[in-house]
Amino acid sequence: MAESAGLVEALGCELEFLRAENVRKPTPGYLLSGGLLERLEADVKSHGCSIVIIDAALTPIQQRNLENRLGIKVIDRTGLILEIFGLRARTKEGTLQVELARLLYERSRLVRTWTHLERQRGGRGFLGGPGETQLEADKRMIDRAVGRLRRDLADVQRTRRVQRQGRTRRESLIIALVGYTNAGKSTLFNRLTGANVMAKDMPFATLDTTIRKLDLPTLGEASLIDTVGFISDLPTHLVDSFRATLEEALSADLLIHVRDRSSDSDEEQKQDVLKVLGQLSELTETPLPPMIEVWNKIDLVDASVRGGLDAELERLSGQLVAIPVSAVTGEGVNDLIGAIEAVLDQGRKRFRAHLSNKDGALRAWLHEHAQVEQETFGEVGEAELEVSLTKDEFGRLAAKFPDAAASQFEHMD
Secondary structure (H helix, E strand, O other): OHHHHHHHHHHOOOOOOOOOOOOOOOEOOOEOOHHHHHHHHHHHHHHOOOEEEEOOOOOHHHHHHHHHHHOOEEEEHHHHHHHHHHHHOOOHHHHHHHHHHHHHHHHOOOOOOOHHHOOOOOOOOOOOOOOOOHHHHHHHHHHHHHHHHHHHHHHHHHHHHHHHHHHHHOOOEEEEEEEEOOOOHHHHHHHHHOOOOOOOOOOOOOOOOEEEEEEEOOOEEEEEEEOOOEOOOOOHHHHHHOHHHHHHHHOOOEEEEEEEOOOOOHHHHHHHHHHHHHHHHHHHOOOOOOEEEEEEOHHHOOHHHHHHHHHHHHHHOOOOOEEEOOOOOOOOHHHHHHHHHHHHOOOOEEEEEEEOOOOHHHHHHHHHHOEEEEEEEOOOOOEEEEEEEOHHHHHHHHHHOHHHHHHOEEEOO
16 A cells, blocks of 8 residues: 555655555456445545546456546556656656557557447458458557667667676676665665765656666776666566666676565565566576675664564575665665675685786786785796686686686686
8 A cells, every 4th residue: 555655656646545445356347346436436526536546457448447437537557657657767768668668558458449430341342341440550550669669679778788798898897786666776876886866765766777886895896787676566568668778687797686674565575576587587588697685774674673684684694695784874885895795706716826027917907807915026027926816707817818817827725
C-alpha cells in the first residue's frame, strides 16, 4: 500500500483515497465484482476524482469497460509506471526507451472500437471477407514506429558498447549499483563519487544511467554506474526496452546490490531485484558479475532490529559479503570501500618482476595498475619489483607486454 501511494506521488497526483480490495472472483469484464465496483463508482464521484489507478494488470477490455462505467481515465500498474518513466526521462536514450515501452504496451491494448471504419470487402470478387480494419491499420502503424525505435536503440547500444570498450582499453574497473527503487542508490552514488545526481525519497526519482569516477585507495580509478531502480511486477516491456541501459550492469566487474533494510518488504524487494537480473542474464546470455550487498538506511533501523542484523551478518559470514551503511550519514562507507577492493582483489597473486633500464613503460604500467609492494634498483638502472596482480590484471599485462609477461615475471609462493 505504501509503495502504491509512493508511485501515485511520483506521478504528481494528489491521492484522494487508497484501498485494498479482496477480489475473490475477478470478472472478465471489469475485474471487480458488482459490490466492489459500485463502491468504487460512488467513491470516485464523492471525491471528484479525475483518474483511477488499479494496482494490478488490467486487460484492454477491463480498462475500457471501467472507463465507460466510471466516466474517467483508468490506468493499471504498467500504465502508471510508464507514465512515471515518461516524466523522468531526460536524455535521448531514456526518451527512446520509454517511447518503445509505451508503444509495446499500447499495441497489446488495441480493442475493437473501430468497427465502423471496417472495409466490408477485401480483395477481388464478391465472396471476399472483411478487408483491413482500423485495428489492423493501427497495429501496422505502431509496428512501424516500434521498428524505428528499435533501430534507434540499436544505435544507442552500439554507442554504449564503444564506451565500454573505451573503459576496457583504459583498463578501468566498472562497478554498478543495482537495487529496488527508492533503496537509496542515488544517495549512495553521490556519497561515493561527490556527484550531484537527483536523490529524492520517491520511486524512480532518477531514470537515466549516470557514470562517474570512483577513486579506490589501493586499486586506483574505477567507473561507478547508477542504474534505474527495479520494482515488483516490472513489466516485460520495460525489461526489453531498457535492455541497453541495464546491460551496463551485466558488463560490470562488480555489482553492488543496495537494499533498504528499514523497509518491511526488504526481503521481497531483494527477490524482485534478483529476478530481474536473472531475466537480463538470460536475455543477453551474460553471466552475472560478482555481487556484494549494501544494507542501506541503517540509521532508520531501531536498535533492537539492528542487533538482529548483526546476528544475520555473522550467520552469513563466508557466504555473502554484506556491509551495513547509511548513505545519508556516511556510516559504514569506509567499510564498503574496503569490501569493494577486497572482492575486486580476489585471486590476487604475487610476482617478482626483473626489469632492465629499457623497461620504463612496463615499470610505469605496474605502478599505475598493480600493487607494487617492494622495489629495489641495481647499479646500472635495472630494477626488481615485488608486485601483486589479479588474474584479470595479469591478463591485461600479458596482452600489453607479452614478451615481458612470459620471461621477466616469476611467481612467488
